Amino acid sequence: MAKFNNIFVMVALILSSEVVASLAQKKISPPKHVPWYPLHLLHCARRVEDECGKEIFLGMFEKLPVSKKCCVQLIKKMGKTCHDDLDKAIIHLPEYSSRASKAIPKGNRIWHKCALVARHI
Numbered sequence: 388m389a390k391f392n393n394i395f396v397m398v399a400l401i402l403s404s405e406v407v408a409s410l411a412q413k414k415i416s417p418p419k420h421v422p423w424y425p426l427h428l429l430h431c432a433r434r435v436e437d438e439c440g441k442e443i444f445l446g447m448f449e450k451l452p453v454s455k456k457c458c459v460q461l462i463k464k465m466g467k468t469c470h471d472d473l474d475k476a477i478i479h480l481p482e483y484s485s486r487a488s489k490a491i492p493k494g495n496r497i498w499h500k501c502a503l504v505a506r507h508i
Contacts, residue, residue, distance in 0.1 A: 428476055431469030435460040446497050447474065447490045448483070458501030459508055470498055 432440060439457035446453045453461070461470060474494040478487035 427469075428473060431465060431473050434465040434469060443470075443497060444477070447477070447493045448486060453497055453501060455504055455508070458504040461498070461501045462505035467498065470494070 435443070435457065439454075439460045442451065442453045442457045443461060445451045471494075474491060477483050478490055483490065
């Protein structure tokens with residue numbers, strides 16, 4: 388499990404560096420309230436356990452459910468801002484940008500479903 392956690396953190400680092408490069412090329416600034424955007428993304432990714440990060444990520448691109456445990460972590464530990472920022476960061480990567488029109492709505496559905504689940508715990 389620790390091995391996957393290291394991989395998840397590495398992916399977050401790669402995501403953040405590639406997103407920042409992509410934003411720079413498009414002359415788009417990171418959010419003003421988050422001056423250290425790559426560190427912000429890394430911090431967000433670390434708020435959930437590795438298995439939950441994987442479930443949430445795969446849920447955006449495949450028909451895979453997010454467990455109750457991971458829903459609670461998403462809502463109570465990660466939060467909406469981090470979830471949205473990571474979703475946006477992922478779709479800026481070339482390998483995922485073509486699926487943005489489906490991934491972002493799925494990310495929103497995951498959030499809303501998990502909010503209902505977490506409310507009852």
